[in-house]
Amino acid sequence: MFSEEMLNLFGEGTLETFYMVLTSTLLAYLIGLPLGVLLVVSDKDGIHPMPIINRVLGVIINLLRSAPFLILLVALTPVTRAIVGTTLGSTATIVPLVIGSAPFIARMVESSIKEVDRGVIEAAQSMGASTMQIVLRVMLPEAKPSLLVGAAIAITTILGYSAMAGFVGGGGLGTIAVNYGVYRYQTDVMLVTLAMLVIIVQLFQELGMRIATRIDKRRK
Amino acid sequence: MEEREIIRIEGLTKRFPGKDGDVVALEGINLSVNAGEIFGIIGLSGAGKSTLVRCINLLERPTEGRVTVCGQELSMLKGKELREARRGIGMIFQQFNLLMQRTALENICFPLLLAGVGKRAAEARALELLEIVGLSEKRNAYPAQLSGGQKQRVAIARALANEPKVLLCDEATSALDPTTTRSILALLKEINANLGITVIVITHEMRVVEEICSRVAILDASHIVEMGRVEEIFKKPKTAAARRLLFPGGEQHAEIPAFGTKSQRMLRIVFDGMTPFEPVIANMVLACGAPVNILFANTRAIEGKTVGQMVVQLPEAQDAVSRIEAYLNTQNVHYEEVADHVF
Ligand SMILES: Nc1ncnc2c1ncn2[C@@H]1O[C@H](COP(=O)(O)OP(=O)(O)O)[C@@H](O)[C@H]1O
Ligand SMILES: [Mg+2]
Numbered sequence: 001m002f003s004e005e006m007l008n009l010f011g012e013g014t015l016e017t018f019y020m021v022l023t024s025t026l027l028a029y030l031i032g033l034p035l036g037v038l039l040v041v042s043d044k045d046g047i048h049p050m051p052i053i054n055r056v057l058g059v060i061i062n063l064l065r066s067a068p069f070l071i072l073l074v075a076l077t078p079v080t081r082a083i084v085g086t087t088l089g090s091t092a093t094i095v096p097l098v099i100g101s102a103p104f105i106a107r108m109v110e111s112s113i114k115e116v117d118r119g120v121i122e123a124a125q126s127m128g129a130s131t132m133q134i135v136l137r138v139m140l141p142e143a144k145p146s147l148l149v150g151a152a153i154a155i156t157t158i159l160g161y162s163a164m165a166g167f168v169g170g171g172g173l174g175t176i177a178v179n180y181g182v183y184r185y186q187t188d189v190m191l192v193t194l195a196m197l198v199i200i201v202q203l204f205q206e207l208g209m210r211i212a213t214r215i216d217k218r219r220k
Numbered sequence: 221m222e223e224r225e226i227i228r229i230e231g232l233t234k235r236f237p238g239k240d241g242d243v244v245a246l247e248g249i250n251l252s253v254n255a256g257e258i259f260g261i262i263g264l265s266g267a268g269k270s271t272l273v274r275c276i277n278l279l280e281r282p283t284e285g286r287v288t289v290c291g292q293e294l295s296m297l298k299g300k301e302l303r304e305a306r307r308g309i310g311m312i313f314q315q316f317n318l319l320m321q322r323t324a325l326e327n328i329c330f331p332l333l334l335a336g337v338g339k340r341a342a343e344a345r346a347l348e349l350l351e352i353v354g355l356s357e358k359r360n361a362y363p364a365q366l367s368g369g370q371k372q373r374v375a376i377a378r379a380l381a382n383e384p385k386v387l388l389c390d391e392a393t394s395a396l397d398p399t400t401t402r403s404i405l406a407l408l409k410e411i412n413a414n415l416g417i418t419v420i421v422i423t424h425e426m427r428v429v430e431e432i433c434s435r436v437a438i439l440d441a442s443h444i445v446e447m448g449r450v451e452e453i454f455k456k457p458k459t460a461a462a463r464r465l466l467f468p469g470g471e472q473h474a475e476i477p478a479f480g481t482k483s484q485r486m487l488r489i490v491f492d493g494m495t496p497f498e499p500v501i502a503n504m505v506l507a508c509g510a511p512v513n514i515l516f517a518n519t520r521a522i523e524g525k526t527v528g529q530m531v532v533q534l535p536e537a538q539d540a541v542s543r544i545e546a547y548l549n550t551q552n553v554h555y556e557e558v559a560d561h562v563f
């Protein structure tokens with residue numbers, strides 16, 4: 001149905017999408033995970049209240065989250081150019097993907113950690129655990145299943161963002177869909193890329209949920 | 221044995237700042253616990269029991285007053301010093317508070333790892349502790365696979381890991397059924413006797429105090445209203461708060477119909493040691509020639525001795541009452557007139 005050239009294009013697009021999405025997710029977690037932890041710890045009822053830091057962080061995160069991704073993508077072009085040297089292609093797209101998703105990852109991490117029973121944290125405190133020990137040995141391990149579900153959601157959201165970035169030359173399956181489907185009216189190409197995206201979303205979603213359920217020791 | 225003080229609380233007040241003024245959770249608390257005893261703190265819900273016990277290991281910082289444990293004034297400590305001092309004080313909770321993603325063995329190793337003990341040494345110690353609490357075969361079970369009583373046993377083992385001098389128990393049996401409660405209380409007693417650990421038992425149930433405590437403080441609306449040996453308080457409660465705790469669900473007894481008599485006067489009779497109930501009551505009725513209505517009766521074992529109590533409604537005629545009292549004076553019983561608002 002498709003020429004070999006087209007098939008290669010799909011393959012390359014898929015690989016590029018994987019590269020973009022996975023790298024962005026990793027980098028976004030490097031920022032979002034500590035920020036999410038900080039949000040919980042510094043809360044006024046947290047284990048190390050720091051009201052001012054908590055408030056400032058909360059406002060910044062909410063501002064970044066309220067900007068639609070497409071607008072953020074355009075607004076961030078100077079930043080992207082400064083870091084990567086160009087605004088085109090998958091590597092350049094990683095910059096807005098990370099900045100656009102880190103705040104929402106921070107919020108997801110925050111809500112996962114807040115699910116950890118307060119009593120368990122108190123028990124650790126009664127044993128003389130430090131704030132750092134509570135974060136590393138109680139909060140994160142106890143929240144692991146929920147954090148994994150969050151990671152699956154994060155990956156699929158970032159995948160969606162990456163497809164949007166295709167409109168401005170972001171590379172990957174998104175760019176193929178726009179170039180062939182929108183500019184050249186090749187609906188079949190667009191449908192295939194769409195299908196690929198849907199399959200990848202399903203894949204990550206399913207994988208995340210499966211692992212989360214398997215490692216969760218709360219029901220057995 | 222000489223009595224050595226292990227916990228001293230002086231002038232403790234705890235206020236929680238709130239939107240419409242402060243909530244006073246504790247006020248002017250003075251308390252001294254001796255090394256090796258099982259000390260009860262009893263009170264109704266909201267009395268301030270949890271706040272008090274949390275002030276002992278400084279999970280809650282007192283607004284005023286001093287807390288001294290093992291000669292160290294904890295209320296002066298901060299940061300690392302405080303965390304280290306807490307290792308000498310174990311704590312267990314109503315909801316067990318086990319780490320849900322770790323096995324029983326890993327839960328017990330946890331405080332040891334926090335204290336910097338190596339993994340292998342921690343496991344060896346955890347296995348010993350599992351033995352003590354009788355759960356060796358459950359070492360690899362996760363909390364979700366354990367019953368309430370088993371979870372509390374793991375929590376007790378975990379609390380003992382760092383060889384504390386004091387064990388704080390905040391409503392440790394309140395989520396358990398009566399049979400399990402007894403076995404957990406027996407375990408606490410055993411730990412107290414064999415390891416010499418001082419145990420503080422927080423509860424709202426008199427039967428828990430009766431079963432294992434030697435002394436008790438009654439906490440009512442942020443204040444300690446009564447304190448002393450369990451037997452003494454049981455026999456001669458001085459306050460309405462103490463009586464309320466001695467007659468749990470007392471309101472129901474007021475619904476028992478009074479046959480023939482309209483008297484609202486009641487007598488609480490405490491039977492010491494081995495004195496049986498029936499002959500005393502039968503003789504009392506014979507002596508005064510008037511029927512008495514029994515409103516409430518039960519027996520309890522306090523520190524190994526059986527003690528019974530009974531509340532009877534007095535006849536209306538004053539001379540009959542005098543004859544009852546005269547008769548009781550000749551018997552090995554303690555009695556007191558109780559006001560009906562207790563019920
Ligand atoms: N962190 C807190 N903030 C505000 N009020 C509190 C807090 N902890 C306890 N209190 C209040 O202090 C009082 C005593 O509570 P608590 O010690 O939990 O009682 P108990 O354990 O006897 O049921 C209650 O009125 C409760 O609402
Ligand atoms: Mg309580």
